[in-house]
Structure formats: structure tokens, C-alpha cells
Amino acid sequence: MNKVDILITNGVVVTMDSKETVIANGAVAISGDRIVGIGSAEKFSGCRAAKVIDANNGIIMPGLINTHTHASMTCFRGLADDLHLMTWLNDYIFPAEAKLNYEKVKAGALLACAEMILSGTTCFADMYLFEDAVAEAARQSGMRAVVGEVLYDFPSPCYGPIEQGFEYTENLIKKWKGDPLVTVAVEPHSPYLCAPELLVKAGELSKKYEVPLIIHVAETQTEVNTIRQSYGKTPVAHLADIGVLSPLLLACHCVALTDKEIEQLASFDVKVSHNPESNMKLASGIAPVPQLMDAGVCVGLGTDGCTSNNNIDMFLEMDSAAKIHKVNTLDPTVMDAQTVLKMATIDAAKALGLDKEAGSLEPGKKADVIIIDTNKPHLTPMYNIHSHLVYAAGGNDVETSIINGQVVMENRQLKTLEIQKVMADVNQIAKEIRT
Amino acid sequence: MNKVDILITNGVVVTMDSKETVIANGAVAISGDRIVGIGSAEKFSGCRAAKVIDANNGIIMPGLINTHTHASMTCFRGLADDLHLMTWLNDYIFPAEAKLNYEKVKAGALLACAEMILSGTTCFADMYLFEDAVAEAARQSGMRAVVGEVLYDFPSPCYGPIEQGFEYTENLIKKWKGDPLVTVAVEPHSPYLCAPELLVKAGELSKKYEVPLIIHVAETQTEVNTIRQSYGKTPVAHLADIGVLSPLLLACHCVALTDKEIEQLASFDVKVSHNPESNMKLASGIAPVPQLMDAGVCVGLGTDGCTSNNNIDMFLEMDSAAKIHKVNTLDPTVMDAQTVLKMATIDAAKALGLDKEAGSLEPGKKADVIIIDTNKPHLTPMYNIHSHLVYAAGGNDVETSIINGQVVMENRQLKTLEIQKVMADVNQIAKEIRT
Numbered sequence: 001m002n003k004v005d006i007l008i009t010n011g012v013v014v015t016m017d018s019k020e021t022v023i024a025n026g027a028v029a030i031s032g033d034r035i036v037g038i039g040s041a042e043k044f045s046g047c048r049a050a051k052v053i054d055a056n057n058g059i060i061m062p063g064l065i066n067t068h069t070h071a072s073m074t075c076f077r078g079l080a081d082d083l084h085l086m087t088w089l090n091d092y093i094f095p096a097e098a099k100l101n102y103e104k105v106k107a108g109a110l111l112a113c114a115e116m117i118l119s120g121t122t123c124f125a126d127m128y129l130f131e132d133a134v135a136e137a138a139r140q141s142g143m144r145a146v147v148g149e150v151l152y153d154f155p156s157p158c159y160g161p162i163e164q165g166f167e168y169t170e171n172l173i174k175k176w177k178g179d180p181l182v183t184v185a186v187e188p189h190s191p192y193l194c195a196p197e198l199l200v201k202a203g204e205l206s207k208k209y210e211v212p213l214i215i216h217v218a219e220t221q222t223e224v225n226t227i228r229q230s231y232g233k234t235p236v237a238h239l240a241d242i243g244v245l246s247p248l249l250l251a252c253h254c255v256a257l258t259d260k261e262i263e264q265l266a267s268f269d270v271k272v273s274h275n276p277e278s279n280m281k282l283a284s285g286i287a288p289v290p291q292l293m294d295a296g297v298c299v300g301l302g303t304d305g306c307t308s309n310n311n312i313d314m315f316l317e318m319d320s321a322a323k324i325h326k327v328n329t330l331d332p333t334v335m336d337a338q339t340v341l342k343m344a345t346i347d348a349a350k351a352l353g354l355d356k357e358a359g360s361l362e363p364g365k366k367a368d369v370i371i372i373d374t375n376k377p378h379l380t381p382m383y384n385i386h387s388h389l390v391y392a393a394g395g396n397d398v399e400t401s402i403i404n405g406q407v408v409m410e411n412r413q414l415k416t417l418e419i420q421k422v423m424a425d426v427n428q429i430a431k432e433i434r435t
Numbered sequence: 436m437n438k439v440d441i442l443i444t445n446g447v448v449v450t451m452d453s454k455e456t457v458i459a460n461g462a463v464a465i466s467g468d469r470i471v472g473i474g475s476a477e478k479f480s481g482c483r484a485a486k487v488i489d490a491n492n493g494i495i496m497p498g499l500i501n502t503h504t505h506a507s508m509t510c511f512r513g514l515a516d517d518l519h520l521m522t523w524l525n526d527y528i529f530p531a532e533a534k535l536n537y538e539k540v541k542a543g544a545l546l547a548c549a550e551m552i553l554s555g556t557t558c559f560a561d562m563y564l565f566e567d568a569v570a571e572a573a574r575q576s577g578m579r580a581v582v583g584e585v586l587y588d589f590p591s592p593c594y595g596p597i598e599q600g601f602e603y604t605e606n607l608i609k610k611w612k613g614d615p616l617v618t619v620a621v622e623p624h625s626p627y628l629c630a631p632e633l634l635v636k637a638g639e640l641s642k643k644y645e646v647p648l649i650i651h652v653a654e655t656q657t658e659v660n661t662i663r664q665s666y667g668k669t670p671v672a673h674l675a676d677i678g679v680l681s682p683l684l685l686a687c688h689c690v691a692l693t694d695k696e697i698e699q700l701a702s703f704d705v706k707v708s709h710n711p712e713s714n715m716k717l718a719s720g721i722a723p724v725p726q727l728m729d730a731g732v733c734v735g736l737g738t739d740g741c742t743s744n745n746n747i748d749m750f751l752e753m754d755s756a757a758k759i760h761k762v763n764t765l766d767p768t769v770m771d772a773q774t775v776l777k778m779a780t781i782d783a784a785k786a787l788g789l790d791k792e793a794g795s796l797e798p799g800k801k802a803d804v805i806i807i808d809t810n811k812p813h814l815t816p817m818y819n820i821h822s823h824l825v826y827a828a829g830g831n832d833v834e835t836s837i838i839n840g841q842v843v844m845e846n847r848q849l850k851t852l853e854i855q856k857v858m859a860d861v862n863q864i865a866k867e868i869r870t
Contacts (some may be wrong), residue, residue, distance in 0.1 A: 074815070078822040081755075082771035115812040189734035280758035281826070283767040311813050316751070322517075322764075323715035323755075332718040338519035378548040378746050380509070380858045381865030387513040391716070391745035396831040423815045430816030 003048045006030040007288070009041045011055025012385060015424060016062050016345045016360040020338065022385060028060055030367040033180060033260065033405035035275065038361055051407075053400060058370040059385065062361050063122025063401060064314040064346035068214075068252045068273040069301030071099070071137070072108030074115065075429050076307045085282055093307060096433050097129065098267070100157060100275060105130040109137035109423040114417050117141065119313040121393020122368040122403045125352055126303070127187045129158045132172055137180045142408040144368060147172070147350050148214055149188030151202060153195050162198060166205065173209050180404055185212040185250075190219070191235045192226050196242045201427045203244040212250055212353055214273075218261070219253035220284045236261035236413070247271050250351055253278075254292070254335070255285040262288065266295040271351035272346045274343065276320045278304030286328045289321075289333065289370035300351030301343040304336060318344050322390050337386040366404055373399040438483045441465040441842065444476045446490025446806060447820060451497050451780045451795040452672045455773065457820060460472045463495055464800040468615060468840035473796055483568065483617040486842075488835060494807040494820065497796050497838060498557025499749040500783035502686045503708040505533070505563045505738030506572070507543030509550065510864050511742045519654070520717055528742060531868050532564070535592060540565040542860040547747060554748040554830020557803040557838045559739070560685070560708070562649060562786055564593040567607055577851045579803060581609070581787050583622030583649055586637060588630050589755040593791035596649075597633060601640065610642050612683065615839055617725055618789070620647040620685075625654070627661050631677045638679040647685055647788055649708075652697070654688035655719045658739040663754050668710045671696035680705050688713075690720040691725070696725065706786035709778065711755045713739030720762045724756075726768065735786030748830040753779050759827050772825040801839050808834040 007031070013026035015038065027044040029037035037044065049205065058270060080092035105128065116124060121273045123144035126134050128326045138145035159168040173184045186209075188194040188202040199215075206213035227235045238255065239245050245268035252273040253263070265272065273288050292299055301321055303312045318340045325335040332356055333385040349359025356364040373394060374382060379397065382388050401409040408416050441464070448461030450473065462479040464472035473481065515527035520602025528586040540563065551559060558579035566584040567850050573580035584593065584607060587599045594603040608619045621644075623629040623637040634650075639777040642647035653659055653670045662670045671692065674680050680703035689700070701709065709724050727734055736756055738747045753775045760770040792801040809817060809830060815834065816822050843851050 076818075077816065078818045078827060080820040081819065081826065082768055084767055088767075111812055113814060118812060175533075212574075224716065256610055257446065277758060280762040281767065283761040283765045283766065286762060305828075311829075313813065313829075316754070316829075319751070320755070320758075323712060324759075326718040327715040327721060329719045332519060332721065333517055338675070357826065375858070377553060377854060377858060378748065380546060381512065381862050383513045383865065383869070384516065387516040388747065391516065391545075392513060392741075394746075394748075394751075394829055396829065419812060423810070423812060427816050430818065 004029040004036055004204055005030045005049065006051045006053065006402065007044055007047055008053045008055055008060050008369065008371060009048035010056050011060040013038060013361065014059055014300045014385060015253040016063040016342065016361065018315035019364050026060065027031060029370060030402065030405050033366055034361050035361060035365050035367045036415050037363055052327050053371065055371045056375065058399065059389070061344045061370055061372065062359055063370045063403065064120050064344045065300065065352065065359060066116065066121050066302050066312065066314055067250065067300035068128055068275055068304055068350050069124050069312055070305030071112035071124065071126050071134055072105040072128050073307045074111040075426055077106060077164050077310050079307065079433065081310070097195070098157060099433060100129060102130045102133045106133035106137050107429060109134040110141060110417060110422045111426045112300045113137055113141035114414060114419055114422055115144050115312055117401050117409050117414060118398070119145065120398035120401065121314050122370065122401060123354065123358055124215060125185070126341065129156060135172070135176055138182055140416065142403050142406050144181050144183050144358060144403055146183045146212060148185035150187055150189050151198060152189040152193040152360060153198060166201060169205065175210060183211065185214045187214045190216040190223070192223050198241050198341055199239065199244050203246065207220045207246065210248070213246065213248050214252065215249045217251040217254055218256045221256045224256045224301060234258055234261050236264050240264050240268070243278040253284070253287065255279055255287045257288055257421045262291055262295050262297070266297050270297070272297055272299045273302040273351060274299050274303040274321060275302045277317055278308040278322050280320070280324065282308050286324055290325055298350045299343055299346055300348030311341070314344055315393050315395045321419070336389040340390050341386055358434070360396040365404055368404065369402045370398050371400040372416065439464040439466045439471055440478055440484065441488065441837065443488045443490055443495050443804065443806065444479060444480055444485035446493050446495040448473060449494055449496040449820060450797065451777065452797050460556065461495065463796055463804060465840050468801055469603060470796060470798050470800050471483060478642065481494070486757050488806065490806050491808065491810065493809045493834065494824065496781045496807065497794055498803040498805045498838065499555050499779045500735065500787065501551065501556050501559040501711055501737050501747065501749055502685065502735035502783045502786050502793060503559055503739055504547070504559050504747055505740030506547035506559065506561050506569055507540040507563050507739035508742045509546040510861055510868065511541040512745050514868065516745070534868060535564060537565045537568045541568035541572050542864060544569040545576060545852060545857045546861045548572055548576035548578050549849060549854055549857055550747055552578065552836050552844050553833070553847070554750060555805045555833035555836065556749050557742050557805065557836060558789065558793055560649060570607070570611055573617055577838050577841050577852065578761050579616050579793060579838055581618045581647060583620035585622055585624050586633060587624040588633060595767055599625060601636060601862050604640065606648060618646065618648045622649045625651040625658070626673055627658050634674065634679050635677050638681065642681065645683070648683050649682065649685045650685065651687055653691045654687040656691045659691045663799060669696050671699050675699050675703070678758055679758070683788070688719070688722065690714055690722045692723055695731070697726055697730050701732050705732070707732055708737040708786060709734050709740040709756060710737045712752055713743040714821045715755070715759065717743050717831040721759055725760055725764060732780055733785045734778055735783035738785055748825060749779050749829045752801045752826050753825045773820040775825050776821055800870070802837055803839065804834040804837045805833050807832050813860050
């Protein structure tokens, strides 16, 4: 390897490849948008690089992947907390969302992208209104994203009646096809806000274009009760019966599942997005993640929107994911640090159908890389790198971030966004929301 | 008010006084070690101050108080995780602790003080070995601390047989009497590692000097079973019967309590330290904090040692405390942000008997003040200050910290500690632990 664009060297490389290789004093070489070499720092000593980044004995690892969020809800961060779900939705969130438009959604998404980059996330899956604005925000900030317009039975402030929702989605798919950063998904909201015909049509669209199908499923027991009343079966059984379960399906939350549903999800190779902090804060419950994983289901981690969290820091989400299942099962060995780290990297990539290009550091994959500064009191000393990343580190420890070969943050300075303007825009929106 | 030492101005003052007063554009004036004035910034415009600190529209609030930690366990951060309690203790923690001495405990405590100051904690209650070293570390770093040598039935690496443990404790009490920062407590480990005679003697010593009595109680169901086998009663009933329950008692963890025990704690005005992250990570269980508070028990928040957490950031602990009880009770309205903030400030001060001097910003109280920088993406926009502090902020957002009138951190630079040396010392200890 004679000449590369970027050489990151002098750090512990946590590859998250299938052997979970860790290279003590390692380096990662990048040319264009791809990783072209990984190995000991020594091996790259003769390599000429247009840009050399010294990891300063820190950690070099794949960027984190957030499998479920509503980025633009940054506009409503802290607007309403500690409330019952229906009060929260009907009295605060829905009225606030009625004031949204393309510009506001884009402003909120840009703020989310800033926050995500600053906390080590390089890719996110989004469900919201005016989703083309989120795609544009991701593109502008240089983030990898899976975006999808939310579809439901009632008219949308974005597209109007549902027929136009499918048209909007298909146009999005066509517009962003082949984009190096943005993938479009088909995203019906949930079995309780979508009639069977909507869900079937969404499933067909997903299969037609081979794009992910993303949906909220079994977030609360109340939802399960509703579905049982309407269809006489559990949400997953309902989705199975109408033919919507498929390897393209990413089911978000999956809190209130029966053993039978876990089997069904596994047998159709459905992926699951686990959002522990949102589930805790909204008092939804604790997803049976250890059982899902035992059954062979691929589970990726996600933060959900920051109105129910209230940040979108995947490091904090990893910490919560590791801890909540231990106390829930009274077994401190479940959800060990390495497992959780996989949920936030390679398994998250699999959940989004992006594992050929993201989720681990391997030659040939897209260069989505973050560097953690470990020369900090709360990261001293270091006995175990995985435990450190899950239990001790925070998003703020991410020093540098590269997405698709582009340096989007260096020494904690954002390179793609004018952060003061991004914050000012959302502060302005918040003023309008308040009145 | 003509002349003061420090004027902090241009921020939202969250006083945490009994009326939970919040002053939108406020200021706090400090002279010597005390707060001498609080009010609107305008009111202080004519005040001459030796040092003016501009809070830059951030939040001015009382420093957080950690009611239970083992500071020097920073030396073992991440040494052993995701293990059963007994494997963790017997195979990792106890062998590592056998290598400790005064110097190592002091080095570990200095690192903990650095981490705590950097994350907004101004006061901590500690239980460990060689506790005089922790007191010296607190003094050196300028932190307020309640320290106590751990007492148990077997010989200690610090003081030898238990008789000398009481002597050591009494000497500590005398040595630090009247110190502006350090208070000494009597700290028997737990009902399962302390014979009734030890506990009774500890209780008497606490009453003799009117200092806090701090103990682990009912951390796990296993512990409860052990106490039931030994004494035929629950841990709290056991403590009640031997006359150890008192308003001076701070019972840490209190995870596995019966309704009867909650009543007993309340009727004796015993205080409780709640350590949710440790209880989650070690799979101990979830303390019945909402019931304790309903019964009128004063509950302060704590992180426990950083081997079972693995950081000692009280902001993250607040977030977990708010969320875990919501999901445990399936009620999103329990443990609202304001309640949790009280647990980390004024109620924590009450739990440690320090509420006359700390825990809130009020004229006459000691000046333990932190300033939060809110001009950050993850703290934008701001609708609700309490929700922001609990659900969105992290320790890293603390910009400046003042303890007892001394600026110990300014613009995130520690003023009392040479941080690179502090980290190097603990890295050296970790090297020895590994071998």
C-alpha cells in the first residue's frame, strides 16, 4: 500500500469483524469512500497518506448505527416529559407536529445530525414526516441514513391521503436510488395506525424495490390489546397472516411479545430495533432482547426520537441496554459489553441491510470510522476495551468521525455544518412551538 | 451588596430551595466560602466583584451530591464486568484490593475527585479502606466529602482487627473535626459482614459524635436470605431490634425491602442512598424508591463505586433513576425530573446531614455551585430546565465548578489537580494490578 487518502494510526483498532479482531497498536487506511487496509501501525509506516490522523493511543472503531429515530423531533426535546403516553401525544406532540413543514423538519434533522456526529453515530434510520427533508439533511451533514416517510390511515401533513403517501415513498426511492449515503425505506407506522391493506401494500413496495420495511411493533401492552381486539391475534401473528413478515422487515421496539411471536420473528428472519431508553422513559416495558437473540433474531440498537429519551447518544443507549436486561433477568452475565457493542455496530448494519458496506472496519467496506479519545479521567485506567466503550465512554469522547471517507468531525469540530446557525434555526422553531 | 469575591451572572439560577425557585436571568454572589446573594442579574449590576463569571445564558445550580461511592475503586474501573457477584468479588475485586495501601487509595481517590468535579459533583460520601487517604484527596482537590473507614468482622488491610477499626474511625473523627470540607462518618459494611455487636458499637460511636452512620442494607435478595437465616428476620428489622436505626443512619441500596421495612425506615427517619446504575449492572434489583418517598423517607442519589457502574457521573445517574422506576412501575409520571434533581441535590444533602450548608443555592449556605453550558446541540432547544438537566445533560456539560467558594474548575480546566499526573499514577497502579 503506497498511497492512500487518509491514514488513521496509533490507536487500538476495534474492528467488529466476524472474529471481533482487536489490533493493539493499529492503523486504518482509507482511499476514496472505502477502507483499503487495516493492520498494525508498523505495517503502514511506509504508507504515504494525503492526511494522517494520529489516534493518540485512543480507540479506532466503526461508527455507531442508530436503527430507529425520528431525527427532527429535536425540535421538541423536553417539550413534554413525565406524562402518560396519550397525554403526551395528544396534548403536546401531535399539536406541535401539526406546525411542521419541510423547512422545519430539515432544520430539526440537521440539529440531530450534528448531535449524532458529535456522539459517534455515523448512520441512522429515520421515520417521520417530510422525509425528503431528512434525506437532504443527512446528505448535507455527510451522514449515512435510511429514511422513510411515515404511512398511516389518516391524512398526513406532508402528503395528504395515503395513496399519495405511497406515491411520495416511491418517488423518494427513485430520487435517492444509487445515492452513496441515503437509502429509502418503506415505513408504515404500526399495526394499530395502519389497516391491513396499507401494510400489505407497504410490504409489496418494499419487496418490489428490495428496500427495508420499517414499522413500530408491540411497543406497549395497550397496543397489543388493541390489535387483539381488532384482529383477534397478536401483532406479529397479524403481520404474519397478512404476509408482511420478511427478512426486509425491521420491527421497532418489540416490547410486548409472546414466545410464539419471538419464534415467528426468527423464522421469517425479521430484524428488531431495540430502544431501551425510550421504552423506559415512556414506561412501555422491557423488550425480551436476550430471548430474541437466543432465538437467533438480529437485534440492532436505536435511541428512538429525542422527545422520549431525551438525547440521541448511542453510547448512553449502549450503557442502558447492557444494564436494563441484567436487572430485568437478575442475571449480570446477560447482554455483556461485547454483545451490546455488536448491537450498535455490525448487527445494526445487518438490521438495516447495510452490512455489506457498514458496521465493521474491514477492507472493502465504506469508511465509516470514529476515533475515541481515551486520555480522560473517566476512561482511566483501561483494562477492557469493550467494557470501557459500553459502561464508561460517552458520545462526548468521540474526537473524530469519518463517514464514507469524508472527515465530518475533527477534534470535536463539525466540518459539514455551521453549528451555531443550526442551533439558532431550531431555537427559532421552538419559539413558535411555545406560542 | 457592594463588594463580593465572586459574582456569577447571566444565567438561569436553579436554586433548589424549598420553593424550587428558578430565576430566569439571575446571578449568585459569593464572599469567602459562602453565598451572600441571589437574585436577578439586574439587581447585581452595581455589585463590585473580585471575579465575575459570565454563565453565558447557561444554568447556575447547586453542585450535585453523590451519597454513596467508593472513590478509589477508579483503580479497578472495568477490571471485571458482566460477572456473577461472587465471581466478581472473589476472583477480581478482593484480590485487587489486597494490593491496596494508603498511597494507592489516595491516587484512586484523586482520580475520582477529578472525574467528579469534571461532571458536576461537588460533594461525595465515601466508604472504603485507608479512608484518611480519601479525606486527604478530597481536601487536595477541594471537594466536600463525608468519609468513613469500612468496618467488618474480619481483619482489614488498613487497620487490622476490628477493635483498631473503631480506634481508626475515632481518630479520623478527631483529626477532621471542624474541617471546612471533610466530615467523618462511622461506616460498618453491612448486616451480613458485621456482627450485631459491631453494628451496635458503630451506632453508639455515631451518636457520641453526632456523625452519620453509613451502611449497605438489603442490596440483594441473597443478602436478605442470609440475614433471615442468621437472625430470623429482615435486615431492617434486625437493625431495628439491635437499636441501630436512627436519623443519623444512611442505608445504601435498600433494593430488597418489605413494606414493613419501608415503614420502619420512615418511622426512624433513616435516610436512603439510591444507586440505580450499580443495582442494574450487578443485577441486584430495583429499589422501591417511589414507595420509600411516599412513606416520607429522604432518598439521596449515589453512583456506588465505578467498578459497578462504570463511571461516577451523577448526571447519568439522574437519567437512569428517572427512567428505571417508570418502566418498573409502568407509570411514566413517577420520578419526574424535579424529584430526581432533588435527590441529587437538597435531598442528598439532607441524607448526609449537610443540608444546613449544601444542596441548594441560598444566602448563608456554603458556595457549592456549578455552571452548565447549554449552548450545545444536545441541549437545544430548551423548553423545560428540569427535564433538560435530568434527561439531556451530561457531566461533560458542566463548564465551571465552585466548592466552598473556591473555583475548582473553570472552562473545564481543573484548578486544583494536575490531571495528567493523577491519571499516570492510576495507570501505574493498573499495571501492577494486571500482573
